[in-house]
Amino acid sequence: MQQMTKSNGVEGLGLVRPVLAVQLANALREMILEGDLPAGEKIKEKELTTRFGVSRTPLREAMKVLAAEGHLELIPNRGAIVTKHSSEDLADVFPVLAALERLAGELAAERATDEQIAHVISLTVALEETVEADNRPEYFKINQAIHNAILTAAGSETLMRNHAAIAGRVHRARYQANLARTRWETALKEHEMIALALKDRDGARLGALLNDHMMAKLSSIQIVLEEEKHSHTTK
Amino acid sequence: MQQMTKSNGVEGLGLVRPVLAVQLANALREMILEGDLPAGEKIKEKELTTRFGVSRTPLREAMKVLAAEGHLELIPNRGAIVTKHSSEDLADVFPVLAALERLAGELAAERATDEQIAHVISLTVALEETVEADNRPEYFKINQAIHNAILTAAGSETLMRNHAAIAGRVHRARYQANLARTRWETALKEHEMIALALKDRDGARLGALLNDHMMAKLSSIQIVLEEEKHSHTTK
DNA sequence: TAAATGAATTATGAATTCATAATTCATGTC
DNA sequence: GACATGAATTATGAATTCATAATTCATTTA
Numbered sequence: 001m002q003q004m005t006k007s008n009g010v011e012g013l014g015l016v017r018p019v020l021a022v023q024l025a026n027a028l029r030e031m032i033l034e035g036d037l038p039a040g041e042k043i044k045e046k047e048l049t050t051r052f053g054v055s056r057t058p059l060r061e062a063m064k065v066l067a068a069e070g071h072l073e074l075i076p077n078r079g080a081i082v083t084k085h086s087s088e089d090l091a092d093v094f095p096v097l098a099a100l101e102r103l104a105g106e107l108a109a110e111r112a113t114d115e116q117i118a119h120v121i122s123l124t125v126a127l128e129e130t131v132e133a134d135n136r137p138e139y140f141k142i143n144q145a146i147h148n149a150i151l152t153a154a155g156s157e158t159l160m161r162n163h164a165a166i167a168g169r170v171h172r173a174r175y176q177a178n179l180a181r182t183r184w185e186t187a188l189k190e191h192e193m194i195a196l197a198l199k200d201r202d203g204a205r206l207g208a209l210l211n212d213h214m215m216a217k218l219s220s221i222q223i224v225l226e227e228e229k230h231s232h233t234t235k
Numbered sequence: 236m237q238q239m240t241k242s243n244g245v246e247g248l249g250l251v252r253p254v255l256a257v258q259l260a261n262a263l264r265e266m267i268l269e270g271d272l273p274a275g276e277k278i279k280e281k282e283l284t285t286r287f288g289v290s291r292t293p294l295r296e297a298m299k300v301l302a303a304e305g306h307l308e309l310i311p312n313r314g315a316i317v318t319k320h321s322s323e324d325l326a327d328v329f330p331v332l333a334a335l336e337r338l339a340g341e342l343a344a345e346r347a348t349d350e351q352i353a354h355v356i357s358l359t360v361a362l363e364e365t366v367e368a369d370n371r372p373e374y375f376k377i378n379q380a381i382h383n384a385i386l387t388a389a390g391s392e393t394l395m396r397n398h399a400a401i402a403g404r405v406h407r408a409r410y411q412a413n414l415a416r417t418r419w420e421t422a423l424k425e426h427e428m429i430a431l432a433l434k435d436r437d438g439a440r441l442g443a444l445l446n447d448h449m450m451a452k453l454s455s456i457q458i459v460l461e462e463e464k465h466s467h468t469t470k
Numbered sequence: 471t472a473a474a475t476g477a478a479t480t481a482t483g484a485a486t487t488c489a490t491a492a493t494t495c496a497t498g499t500c
Numbered sequence: 501g502a503c504a505t506g507a508a509t510t511a512t513g514a515a516t517t518c519a520t521a522a523t524t525c526a527t528t529t530a
Contacts, residue, residue: 046480076252292484293483311491312491313491
């Protein structure tokens with residue numbers, strides 16, 4: 001939901017003066033998603049301006065953008081706080097993400113080129129190897145690539161935009177929660193079925209698989225969070 | 236426990252000084268959705284500041300918000316233009332909206348209270364009457380109320396937020412395109428089936444019906460647009 | 471000691487000012 | 501007359517300044 005470096009007349013050349021508000025918005029988003037600005041924390045305008053070496057004007061514009069994206073909550077005359085993404089929030093966000101993935105699957109089954117399908121299949125093969133090699137960082141990376149490839153194959157600007165915006169809100173939970181070995185292997189099987197459904201261009205099945213895959217991911221995250229909570233309270 | 240402060244005391248009352256940026260964002264959104272700022276039109280900051288009687292600072296903050304919502308496109312050093320929602324855009328946006336409505340249906344079937352279901356049913360009855368009375372403005376109004384009621388019954392903040400954002404982009408097309416009599420009566424039948432599925436708490440069916448209902452709406456709009464295009468070129 | 475009051479400080483909201491990029495318009499050249 | 505060049509104008513990006521609301525903190529009072 002953000003306008004990245006769009007056409008600015010001098011395409012490709014690094015000669016344009018960057019728009020601070022955009023850069024600040026990206027930096028802030030990154031900080032929030034990476035947890036450098038913990039959820040619930042109150043944003044201190046002045047601190048950020050000195051940190052970034054800019055004035056309040058572009059920073060405030062950036063904060064308005066972040067608020068529109070749902071990452072910040074602006075309270076009139078009282079500043080901003082980082083939106084908290086609690087366990088309940090995950091339960092709220094994931095079904096929406098899953099619904100969009102389902103649509104992506106349905107559309108991709110219709111619209112994907114043979115090359116795009118082949119790409120997803122080869123990525124899925126690479127995914128298997130990461131499991132065998134017990135390489136989690138690489139698994140996350142390829143997993144993300146697969147979902148992106150399907151999104152791209154769906155060929156919907158609106159879908160891509162909104163998926164990105166919503167996925168950002170749970171990015172941390174998705175790619176940081178250390179999944180258990182059993183869930184990992186199950187997820188791989190799901191991915192194999194997903195690749196197969198795409199190869200068959202079975203939109204209904206592909207959509208359903210992607211939806212279920214995402215909801216299963218939610219369950220595994222919630223289990224991990226529950227365990228962490230226990231180990232924390234019983235320490 | 237903390238004592239109630241003065242500020243808490245006026246909470247909820249309209250006594251707080253309004254935040255201009257928020258008001259301007261609402262006003263601009265309204266103007267864009269109502270077509271007062273036609274798609275493709277270049278926004279002149281100065282003109283708007285004089286019109287609203289504010290300085291550029293809050294206006295620019297509002298424009299950043301509108302851009303984040305996809306209503307404006309900001310071009311560095313060159314101002315902003317109103318995002319155009321062409322016929323192709325509708326074909327891109329509606330499937331996403333339909334996917335969210337499907338999710339809304341699935342969730343509402345599980346979570347709706349009996350009162351909420353009764354409300355949707357009574358609204359559907361009222362909808363029938365508007366068709367009999369040939370009262371299109373009232374039909375649109377109640378139609379919107381039904382979809383909102385189901386969204387609310389779904390009980391998902393994320394879903395509501397994103398649905399609202401996306402629905403805004405096609406609001407004009409949905410509620411201004413003059414639907415044909417036959418489509419109107421078909422839509423009513425669809426609404427009756429929707430109310431029934433909700434009453435039965437049949438989530439899969441309700442979701443499918445809502446999805447199809449939205450896609451049918453797209454088709455009828457496209458037919459109207461196609462006709463208008465013809466009558467225009469053959470004039 | 472605890473609560474209440476009010477001044478001082480700080481933070482936010484918005485207007486103004488300054489800097490720079492883009493556009494317009496006049497002039498000159500071919 | 502068409503085009504190119506450069507000054508003048510205008511618009512945008514960002515810092516600063518001003519106004520007002522919120523918070524802190526010292527003082528008073530019960």
